[in-house]
Amino acid sequence: MRTMEVSLFIPCTVDVLLPEIGVATCRVLERLGVKTVYHESQTCCGQVFLNAGHAQKARRAACRFIEIFSKDDFVVSPSGSCVHMVRSCYPDLFPAGSLWRARALDLAPRVFELSQFLVDVMGVTDPGGSFDATVTYHDSCHVLRGLGVSRQARMLVDAAAGPRRVEMPGADSCCGFGGEFSVRFPEISVAILKDKVQSFLDSRADVLVLNEPGCLLNIGGYLHRHHPEKRVMHLAVFLDEAMERGSGR
């Protein structure tokens, strides 16, 4: 089989605050025999600008992104919302019939969230390895409703955790992050977040797995302060740890 080459799309939050997620993404792909490349000129996809209403800044970020990634066959990211930005929002940033819109549309179908890439493109549902803890999965809004990805991540978690994956009530409801919303309306944001954390606690799982750095900062930031014994893990880190331990189940 021809070696697949994947271009890593490491969002700014991951680069700076959560680099272990980027490293794990890279390692999981490489363990599965994929060759990885990383364009060092990449910065930010522009999602934060678009959501805040700064379309001009978002457009500049989009042009940069398209220039940098346009030659790649597969672009893979550990952030569902950033992938959603590229796949769904980029084309609409440019007027109909424009060259940039055409380029955005051309790139969109080659950009994938990690679990989407593993399951839908590579056909890998069991990357090997095992994870010895009770685990639950949080459906991030942009992963679930933006990309339509949910089953894929659960399959991958199931492969490692087996019957120790439990569902929490309201797994598909928002965690209250919403980017600038969490800073602008902290009271409301935290009220939503508390309910999400409560449903995690009620599920009795030790680990909350998700594939969106924004939710991870939000839920993780709250857990770190109030429930330090609980753990929130990005799917990439989860898979990397499971594979590291080997399939000793």
Next chain:
Amino acid sequence: MSSPSGFREIASRELGNEYSRIFLKLLSEGFAILRSAGMSTFEDPQEALDRSRAIRRDAVERMPELLEEFARAAGENGAVVLWARDARHACDQIVGLARERGVRFVAKGKSMITEEIGLNRALEESGVEVFETDLGEFVTQTMGLPPFHLVGPAINIPPDKIGEAFFAKGVIREPDSDPVRLGKAVRAHLREKFRALDMGVVGVNMAIASTGTLVNVENEGNIRMIKSSPRTLVAVMSIEKVVPTLEDALHLLRVLCRNCTGQKMSGYVTFDSGPAGRGEKDGPEELFVVIVDNKRSAIYQDPLARQVLRCIRCGACLNTCPVYARIGGYPYGGVYSGPMGAVLSPLLHGIERTSDLFRACTLCGACRQVCPAGIDHPELIRVFRQREVEAGAQAAPGAQGAAERAALGVLGLCASHPAAWMAAVRSARLACAVLGEGGYVRKSPFGLSGWFSSRDLPAVAARTFREWWKGRDAAKGGRGPGGGPT
């Protein structure tokens, strides 16, 4: 009518209101269960949704032709069609009808458009007493409260408070706090009004263009009373209520009821084609249909914003919204709350006056997913934010707004210049080294106090991904950078 101000204050108050919280939880969880059970009774739920969305899109795109067709057909049925440019124009005409007939009071069915145009006040100012007859509306009217929820406008109000208000207004003779007895007291109170009613006012759920038929949906029977007992009936509709055909209306009814309360069909649905027929001894002798524009033809000029006119007011978006589910309807400061209000009120009252409505949204997309009318709320909300920014309006008041704009400015610079990015990372890392402990930052002097009120944030990593990659490139087989700073 009223513009949303004080969103933050009211939201903050409601977050601390245990009663509101209990009912919001019940509404959002209960309605979600009812809705999904209701929708699952469709042979093909997705087909049903696709169909209702197509019907609404089509109806809005063809609105002028359909309205004309409806007005003609309604006229042929014997109804009198009155057009109203705005709230004032609509109220004046309805007040005129009441005065010409010398009616002392009118009974009303629950209707958002009459609330939007402030009809009750206009009638009362000209000496016509108004009785809201939907139980929830009766309660909010008696207590002078805004609606809490589209379907249950008073569902959050403690029954002892309702009892006190009823007692004070003479609806009950002795204090009571039993929900059923309170409801029955309203029944008895309003029965006398229905029996002696000369003029009734109702809203309209749908207006069928091909037949000139008005459709109303309800569960209590108050609208049936109002459409049966008085000689004069006034039906008030905003221009977007029009649908092409009876078949379209029937399908929308199936979806509306299931999506709203989970019912296959609401208790009572009435289809009125003109006033009472020849020889009928009850039902209206005269039927007036007031078609209200009130800024909608202006909204219609914008092909993107136009989609808000597809809304059929099922309320599913409220029940599924994580923000509404925590703060309820009061902060939205008007008739329309939740995602429905967040997309409609800015167009009715102006973007500059409604910033909090479209900023207080996580863009989670749950509303869009359940919307039977095919409205893309997150898209509209992003567009409102853009227009606000473009208009140079103050996104958020005071220092917080300034800090946010500055932060976005810096981020914008960094995003397009990798060198600036790396420089920013280095200074942030230094700041974290001062502020952080154990790899986490617990507070910040840079205006992110909202975040840190209940959450920590990982410190800037000792080695960013980019640095790790470079190092690995240099000496193949490098391991990860590890979590926090060393």
Next chain:
Amino acid sequence: MNGDAGREILELLRRAPRAGPHRTIQGRPASSGVEGDRAGMVLRFTEEASSQGVTVHRASGGQELAQVLTASVRAQGIRRMVACASGAVSALDLGRWAVETGVEVVDSSRLGDRGAVREAAFTADAALTPADFAVAESGTLVMAFDSDHQRLLSVAAPAHFAVVAIDDLVMSYEEAFERLLRRRKGFAGQVCFITGPSSTSDIQAVQFKGMHGPARLEVILLDTCERKPAGGL
């Protein structure tokens, strides 16, 4: 003056840029349930209506209808009833039934004007009316009001007995409207769907029946085979 406002509003709307015809979905919606033979529809109607708190009876002919009604009015202590004797109710010999049961029956065809209809409807313990159709998909009654059938009866009385001919039991609303339009050559005035008794949950989400309309709804599906000559159409 008002015509001007209408023209102005329509003119503004027409001036807006538009995307053109948008209908992408054609044909009938996927049916909301099994296409039923009569037995299937009776079962479905009964199930759906019962789930809304409706009591559903079946009667073959006028005699059984009288028995069903007698049992119900006795059980509920109904003393005064307003009745619309047209349609499927005509299978019942109303005068004889009133004498036999001792229920005071007001025949709505004798009510002269709005005031009389109000008086009768608001003071009766129950209303007896025909329904034009029963729709199985949701346990819904369809009634078209006219000079024989007054609107207030079935909403103002605290209990409502509705009689519907079994031949008029249909699967969907569309079918009910099609047949209604054929039967009446178009419809004027009001058509009403009734699905269950009046109800509300507006205070504290506590549900109760009989908010403004009837607290009780009983439907009698009437077999009309006896009206048809054997072997005929």
